[in-house]
Amino acid sequence: MGKYSIGEFEEVVLLTVAILYENAYGISIKEEIEKRLKRKVSVGAMRTALNRLEKKGFLISEFGEATAVRGGKRKRFFKVTPYGKDALERVMETRKQLWDAIPSIAFDFKFA
Amino acid sequence: MVEDVEGDISELFSKRSKQNKLKAKLFFTLDVLLLFRPGMIRNFSPINKLINYAMIRNYLKITLRNALRYKGFTLLNLLGLIVGIASSMLILLWINDEVKVDKFHENSDRIYQLFRNVHQGNGMISTNRAIPKPAADLMVSEYPEVNELALLSWEIEVLMEIGDDANKEEGRVASQEFLNMFSFPMVLGDRSTALTDITSIVITKTLAEKLFGSEWRDKAIGTAIRIDNQYDLVVTGVIEEPGSNSSIRFQWLASAEAFISQNEWVNNWGNGSFGVYFTVDSEEDARVVGERIENVILDNTKDNNLAGHETLIVHKFSDYYLYGNFDNGVISGGRIDYVRIMTVVAILILIVACVNFMNLSTARSGRRSKEIGLRKVMGAYKESISGQFFLEALFYAFVSVLFSVLIVLIVLPYFNILVGKTLLLDFTQLQTWYFLVGVMLSVGLLSGSYPALLLPTFNIILSLKGTIKQSPTSTFFRKGLVVFQFAISTLLIIGTAVIYKQLDYVLNKDLGLDKENLVMIRMDGDLGQRSETFKNELLNIPEIISVTASSGNPINYGRSTSSASWEGKGDQEHEVNVLLTDTDFIEAMGMEILAGRAFQEGFADSTNFIINEVAADIMGFDEPIGKDLSFWGIDGKIIGVVKNFHMRDMYEPIAPLIITSFAMRSYPLALVRVNGNMNSALLEIERITKEMNPVFDFEYEFMDQAYAESYENERTVSIQANIFSGIAILISCLGLLGLSTYTAEQRSREIGVRKVHGASVNQILILLTKDYSSLMLLAFIVAIPFGYYFMQQWLNDFEFRTTLDPSVFIIAGILTFVVGVLTVSAKSYQAATVNPTDSLKDE
Numbered sequence: 001m002g003k004y005s006i007g008e009f010e011e012v013v014l015l016t017v018a019i020l021y022e023n024a025y026g027i028s029i030k031e032e033i034e035k036r037l038k039r040k041v042s043v044g045a046m047r048t049a050l051n052r053l054e055k056k057g058f059l060i061s062e063f064g065e066a067t068a069v070r071g072g073k074r075k076r077f078f079k080v081t082p083y084g085k086d087a088l089e090r091v092m093e094t095r096k097q098l099w100d101a102i103p104s105i106a107f108d109f110k111f112a
Numbered sequence: 113m114v115e116d117v118e119g120d121i122s123e124l125f126s127k128r129s130k131q132n133k134l135k136a137k138l139f140f141t142l143d144v145l146l147l148f149r150p151g152m153i154r155n156f157s158p159i160n161k162l163i164n165y166a167m168i169r170n171y172l173k174i175t176l177r178n179a180l181r182y183k184g185f186t187l188l189n190l191l192g193l194i195v196g197i198a199s200s201m202l203i204l205l206w207i208n209d210e211v212k213v214d215k216f217h218e219n220s221d222r223i224y225q226l227f228r229n230v231h232q233g234n235g236m237i238s239t240n241r242a243i244p245k246p247a248a249d250l251m252v253s254e255y256p257e258v259n260e261l262a263l264l265s266w267e268i269e270v271l272m273e274i275g276d277d278a279n280k281e282e283g284r285v286a287s288q289e290f291l292n293m294f295s296f297p298m299v300l301g302d303r304s305t306a307l308t309d310i311t312s313i314v315i316t317k318t319l320a321e322k323l324f325g326s327e328w329r330d331k332a333i334g335t336a337i338r339i340d341n342q343y344d345l346v347v348t349g350v351i352e353e354p355g356s357n358s359s360i361r362f363q364w365l366a367s368a369e370a371f372i373s374q375n376e377w378v379n380n381w382g383n384g385s386f387g388v389y390f391t392v393d394s395e396e397d398a399r400v401v402g403e404r405i406e407n408v409i410l411d412n413t414k415d416n417n418l419a420g421h422e423t424l425i426v427h428k429f430s431d432y433y434l435y436g437n438f439d440n441g442v443i444s445g446g447r448i449d450y451v452r453i454m455t456v457v458a459i460l461i462l463i464v465a466c467v468n469f470m471n472l473s474t475a476r477s478g479r480r481s482k483e484i485g486l487r488k489v490m491g492a493y494k495e496s497i498s499g500q501f502f503l504e505a506l507f508y509a510f511v512s513v514l515f516s517v518l519i520v521l522i523v524l525p526y527f528n529i530l531v532g533k534t535l536l537l538d539f540t541q542l543q544t545w546y547f548l549v550g551v552m553l554s555v556g557l558l559s560g561s562y563p564a565l566l567l568p569t570f571n572i573i574l575s576l577k578g579t580i581k582q583s584p585t586s587t588f589f590r591k592g593l594v595v596f597q598f599a600i601s602t603l604l605i606i607g608t609a610v611i612y613k614q615l616d617y618v619l620n621k622d623l624g625l626d627k628e629n630l631v632m633i634r635m636d637g638d639l640g641q642r643s644e645t646f647k648n649e650l651l652n653i654p655e656i657i658s659v660t661a662s663s664g665n666p667i668n669y670g671r672s673t674s675s676a677s678w679e680g681k682g683d684q685e686h687e688v689n690v691l692l693t694d695t696d697f698i699e700a701m702g703m704e705i706l707a708g709r710a711f712q713e714g715f716a717d718s719t720n721f722i723i724n725e726v727a728a729d730i731m732g733f734d735e736p737i738g739k740d741l742s743f744w745g746i747d748g749k750i751i752g753v754v755k756n757f758h759m760r761d762m763y764e765p766i767a768p769l770i771i772t773s774f775a776m777r778s779y780p781l782a783l784v785r786v787n788g789n790m791n792s793a794l795l796e797i798e799r800i801t802k803e804m805n806p807v808f809d810f811e812y813e814f815m816d817q818a819y820a821e822s823y824e825n826e827r828t829v830s831i832q833a834n835i836f837s838g839i840a841i842l843i844s845c846l847g848l849l850g851l852s853t854y855t856a857e858q859r860s861r862e863i864g865v866r867k868v869h870g871a872s873v874n875q876i877l878i879l880l881t882k883d884y885s886s887l888m889l890l891a892f893i894v895a896i897p898f899g900y901y902f903m904q905q906w907l908n909d910f911e912f913r914t915t916l917d918p919s920v921f922i923i924a925g926i927l928t929f930v931v932g933v934l935t936v937s938a939k940s941y942q943a944a945t946v947n948p949t950d951s952l953k954d955e
Contacts, residue, residue, distance in 0.1 A: 026120030027127075043120055044146035063116065069126055073119030 004087040006058070011091055012037065013049045014058055018080045018088070025064065025075040026050075050078060058084030117147065167496070168503065174483070175504045182479070185850060189472050190512055192846045193559070196465025197551060198516035199839045202527050203458035203832075204547070205520075205535045210451050214359050214430040217295040219391055222259075223429040224398045226388040226405070229441040230687055231421040238687065239425075239438035242266070242384030245372070247408050247424060251390060255404065257397040262290040263368050263386040264360070271636070271808065272364075273338035274323055278807065280636075281319060283364030285371045291349075293391060294360070300333055301349025307367045313337060313345035314365045316353035341637075341807070343370075356533045359433040381412045389429055402426035437763075437909075449909070450829055453607075457836050460600050462555065464840050467593045468847035469505065469559035474590060475854040477567050484567055485575035498564035505560025506552070513552045531828055562589070591887055594851065597844045598891030598928060599898075604837035605924040606899035607906075610916065611830045614907060617914035619820055623667055624757025626702030630815040631784040631794070632665060633801065636808040640778030643694070647782070649800045655786050655793035658700040661779035663692035666701060667819055669759040676743035676770065678731050686730055689759065689769045690743065692779070697771065698722065698754060700785050708737040708752030711773045718774050719748035725756045727768035746774055761822060762912040783815070841928060845935045848884065852936040856880060856943035863943055864951035873944045880940035881933055888932045892925040899924070 006014070016032045017024040029050075030041050053059045064075040080088075121143055128136035179186040214220060226243045251258050265285045272279050288307040291298070291314070298306070299317050306314050315337075320328040323337070328350070336344040345366055354361050368386070372378055378385040392398045402425060409422045427435075427443065436446035484497060520537055528535055538544055566586055639646060643661040650659045669691060676688045695711035697703075706725065711717040721741050728736045736750050756766045786793045798810045820827075856863075863876055871879075900916065907913040 026116060027123050030120075030124075042146045043117065043124070043143045044149055047117055047147070048149055069123055070119035071122040073115050073122065075119060076116035 004090045006087050010049050017078045024078045171500045171503045175507050188846050188850045192465050192468040192843045193512035194515045196461050196843050197512050198519040200458035200462045201520050203454050213357050213433040220430040222391045224426050225429040227425045229423045237441035241387045243388040244381050245378045246381050248388045257392050257401050259391045260289050261390040262293045263287040270340050281363045283362045285366045285368040287368045297352040299350040306349035310369045311345050312348040312367050314349040314351050316363050318353045319363045320350045461840050464597050464843050466559040467597050470562040471593050471847050472850040473563040481575035485572050488572045494568040497568035501564035502560040506556035509552045509556035594887045595891045598888050599894040601841040601844045602895035602928045603899050604840045608833040608837045609920045609924050610903040611833050614914050615830050618762045624755050627815045629786045632813045633782045634811050639805045643779045653796040655788040657785045657787045659784050660696040660700040661694045662781050678741045679739050689767050691771045695773050704755040706753045706755050720751040721748050722752040722754050722771040724754050724769040726766050728753050730768050762910050765911045848935045852939040860951040864948035867948040876944035877940050881936050884936045888929050
């Protein structure tokens with residue numbers, strides 16, 4: 001873990017940002033998560049996660065153009081940094097390692 | 113950050129409101145509410161950290177610049193703090209050492225000691241540590257609460273011989289449990305067996321080095337030492353010499369068994385002998401022992417109608433050093449009084465130093481007003497400005513602590529000589545660091561508190577204009593501080609003066625005998641038995657007027673008996689002291705006979721007695737001369753009453769005394785009155801003594817010197833008090849110097865105008881000094897009642913004491929006043945002599 005410390009929700013957000021690629025901003029991320037994972041996400045919770053990820057250096061952000069539908073407020077677009085990608089790979093790897101380490105018999109529930 | 117979140121929320125709202133307007137509004141509210149989370153309301157990024165390094169660096173930089181800019185002022189400020197901290201550090205080291213005495217024994221919490229209360233007929237109780245040995249035996253055999261019990265004798269001086277080498281050494285005899293109970297570190301030998309054998313002796317490392325040279329480690333154990341030219345003891349152990357952290361001192365410890373078998377008298381219930389120490393498991397057990405033992409002596413001496421009324425009490429051994437004074441059988445203090453006095457002095461000095469700092473910083477605050485104003489304009493909070501001043505004070509405290517540690521390290525050797533200790537600033541001990549940091553923080557916070565609370569309240573505009581006027585409250589407060597400082601200084605000086613006066617009184621008091629030009633010679637070995645010959649030899653020396661032999665030093669005498677009886681004596685018991693002398697004693701001592709006559713050669717006076725006034729009062733005769741008196745089985749008559757003389761120190765009343773010329777087998781002391789050249793007389797005395805007693809070294813003491821030395825403790829306290837009250841007034845004056853400089857600066861234009869209008873230098877001097885003089889007067893008035901109260905308390909310990917007359921206060925007051933006024937006028941004079949054109953040309 002160490003410098004790649006990342007929470008479950010943070011991981012989800014980071015992955016979603018990657019999925020959305022060039023169109024990752026507040027609402028799109030929120031809706032994508034709600035659509036794919038079927039779970040409710042509040043604006044506040046997501047913002048906190050995004051802020052944290054940005055502070056850790058997993059994300060960078062920049063403002064886009066202003067649009068009328070948002071009352072003239074600009075969107076903030078997020079992008080995964082190479083460092084963020086490392087973190088995600090690292091998480092996957094550790095998961096994989098753990099899966100590989102499970103003896104086959106552990107999940108053999110036939111006689112349980 | 114806010115912008116895009118706002119955008120997000122309004123986008124959501126517009127999407128939702130396409131379906132259901134009300135629901136959208138509700139969700140909007142919910143979303144907004146959910147935004148109130150820690151990371152979003154306020155960002156705890158470095159710029160708002162609780163500790164702001166950049167600003168702290170800036171504060172320190174400004175502090176340094178200010179310190180360097182006003183060097184004189186900084187010096188005054190630091191000097192006050194340094195001197196204050198260094199002196200209180202020294203005092204606290206001393207206190208720390210005092211408090212720790214006898215606490216180094218592993219069992220020190222569990223060791224208790226017996227004390228014997230001797231009830232006298234006049235209602236007085238005198239307390240001592242010499243306990244009848246049977247009481248100790250009883251405790252061992254019948255008291256289950258007592259774990260271990262040790263006997264320890266008083267200090268005994270013996271002659272130690274190895275080969276041709278002879279030394280006189282003081283030590284004690286102790287029972288074998290002694291070394292187990294007390295944790296004196298053993299260098300060689302086994303502590304549990306070292307004193308088991310009847311011929312065993314344990315010596316200190318110091319003594320071992322003296323007796324056996326540098327190879328003592330190899331030579332000492334197993335070697336026999338000839339004691340008093342009578343018997344041989346074998347060294348079974350070497351022990352570290354007890355230092356100033358122990359109230360029990362010795363150079364050697366010998367097995368008590370031999371002593372007990374040779375001295376039958378110790379087995380008598382009526383004779384106090386050894387000190388008795390014992391361990392118990394708990395305080396409760398000690399209390400139980402105390403209850404059971406109280407009347408043991410009475411119970412066992414019922415049949416003996418000559419026995420006195422004596423009870424036993426139990427006290428913790430490690431408390432005895434500090435609480436060693438008994439008043440009527442109850443602990444009434446002791447060295448703890450001095451420890452308390454010095455603690456108060458240390459704290460007072462520290463406070464005076466802090467007050468100084470406060471005063472100087474606030475007085476000079478005008479200089480800083482622009483800085484404060486500017487900081488405020490740039491958005492500094494009040495808190496950050498007070499933080500700045502706290503930090504500044506802490507910085508000064510830090511620097512002062514550094515310097516005071518340096519000073520303490522330099523001064524400590526001299527201070528050790530003064531107080532007779534081996535104090536050490538031990539940096540390997542965590543305690544020292546706690547103490548240093550503690551002093552730094554408390555001095556910093558205390559001295560920074562007032563400036564830090566006052567300065568940030570300055571009005572921005574006024575402080576930027578530089579026309580900040582000190583508010584009446586702050587001026588009042590500062591004056592209050594000056595009064596406080598000087599009151600403390602005056603108080604300390606009053607204390608010093610009273611201690612000095614009492615000491616002077618004690619040393620110069622008429623003791624009832626002439627202690628000048630009196631040489632005391634110990635008659636060692638069998639010289640005491642040949643005292644008549646010795647006397648006659650000495651009298652041949654032309655400078656010697658008279659010689660007398662006596663059983664002890666008459667002004668430090670404690671041999672007593674309670675078994676005297678006289679005509680018409682009631683049931684009451686009285687402890688009566690007995691002094692054994694030859695017939696020349698009264699005359700040689702220069703004592704005054706009030707009634708009857710002194711002993712005379714050829715009068716068969718060996719069963720005649722002389723009593724002192726106190727004894728005469730107790731016996732209650734109208735005409736004591738010729739009355740019968742008997743003690744120790746000697747029946748005789750009173751032939752004279754001698755004027756009271758002081759047999760003990762001034763803490764105690766004069767005790768009743770019987771002087772007898774009943775010939776003693778061996779007198780321990782010869783008293784020689786010399787008239788003329790003391791040096792040549794001493795040379796002759798030495799020659800004769802050596803001739804008659806070649807084995808022993810010639811040892812002598814002057815009675816007046818010995819007397820003065822017995823007040824060493826008081827003298828040390830007096831010197832300490834002297835030094836530290838001097839320091840307190842020095843610090844106060846440093847403060848005053850700073851303040852008067854400041855006033856003189858503030859009023860420079862006023863002085864200029866006054867001079868232009870024809871004021872003389874003197875008038876201006878008076879004008880400037882007037883304010884501070886009245887403050888010092890006030891301080892004096894404040895100090896008097898406190899000084900009176902405390903010093904009367906101290907004097908009450910003495911049975912014979914000087915009076916607390918106004919002269920003491922007046923001297924202290926005048927001294928403080930003069931020093932203070934001189935300080936103020938030094939600066940004021942400078943201000944008053946300035947050419948008015950210089951101070952007025954800016955206007």
